[in-house]
Amino acid sequence: xxxxxxxxLVILDxxxxxxxxxxxxxxxxxAGSLEHVAAVTERAMRGxxxxxxxxxxxxxxxxxxSVSEIDAVREKIELxxxxxxxxxxxxxxxxxxxxxxxxxHELLDPLAESLGLDRWRANRLEVIDGxxxxxxxxxxxxxxxxxxxxxxxxxxxxVPLERTIAVGDGANDxxxxxxxxxxxxxxxxxAVRAQASVAVGSRNLSDILPLLGLRG
Numbered sequence: 356x357x358x359x360x361x362x363x364l365v366i367l368d369x370x371x372x373x374x375x376x377x378x379x380x381x382x383x384x385x386a387g388s389l390e391h392v393a394a395v396t397e398r399a400m401r402g403x404x405x406x407x408x409x410x411x412x413x414x415x416x417x418x419x420x421s422v423s424e425i426d427a428v429r430e431k432i433e434l435x436x437x438x439x440x441x442x443x444x445x446x447x448x449x450x451x452x453x454x455x456x457x458x459x460h461e462l463l464d465p466l467a468e469s470l471g472l473d474r475w476r477a478n479r480l481e482v483i484d485g486x487x488x489x490x491x492x493x494x495x496x497x498x499x500x501x502x503x504x505x506x507x508x509x510x511x512x513x514v515p516l517e518r519t520i521a522v523g524d525g526a527n528d529x530x531x532x533x534x535x536x537x538x539x540x541x542x543x544x545x546a547v548r549a550q551a552s553v554a555v556g557s558r559n560l561s562d563i564l565p566l567l568g569l570r571g
Contacts, residue, residue, distance in 0.1 A: 418489030
């Protein structure tokens with residue numbers, strides 16, 4: 356599929372949006388820190404904590420986990436209902452689909468490739484001697500970075516911002532949703548529902564297609 360021109364661009368969050376899981380919680384379960392990580396994740400998604408700081412705190416609990424455990428975690432990822440239908444519908448209509456995640460490339464890359472996504476971006480875990488160090492490499496994909504990705508990809512595909520659609524559920528999605536032509540709160544936290552153009556209460560991503568005039 357050519358990079359341009361595209362009729363429109365749909366950008367999705369990943370955790371609890373493209374997939375049913377919170378990826379870091381799946382890793383934390385292997386590291387024995389699930390309870391703490393889940394509590395911090397919930398507060399971060401509600402906008403009660405700085406996302407970057409909260410991510411560093413959560414990743415620190417993964418220190419010394421063997422990188423081989425990531426393979427086991429990949430097997431537990433569940434794609435959200437309707438995800439393939441949404442992607443196929445957007446592509447059939449001449450659009451592009453991208454995802455930007457506060458999660459990790461180590462889990463996202465094979466999934467994104469299998470789904471035929473046009474672009475994706477996430478954090479990367481530091482690994483030394485086959486084990487996680489508890490650190491994240493490079494700049495963290497936070498709310499600002501998600502907005503930057505939307506602008507960058509819209510420019511790359513020749514799509515004006517008014518023809519971009521941002522789909523998310525947590526506070527770290529709000530900045531990209533604010534600049535998109537249409538923002539969709541997907542089974543979202545209250546703060547996100549309040550600021551989005553429209554809210555989808557179901558857990559089926561294909562329910563976004565009618566909002567794009569592609570079904571119904």
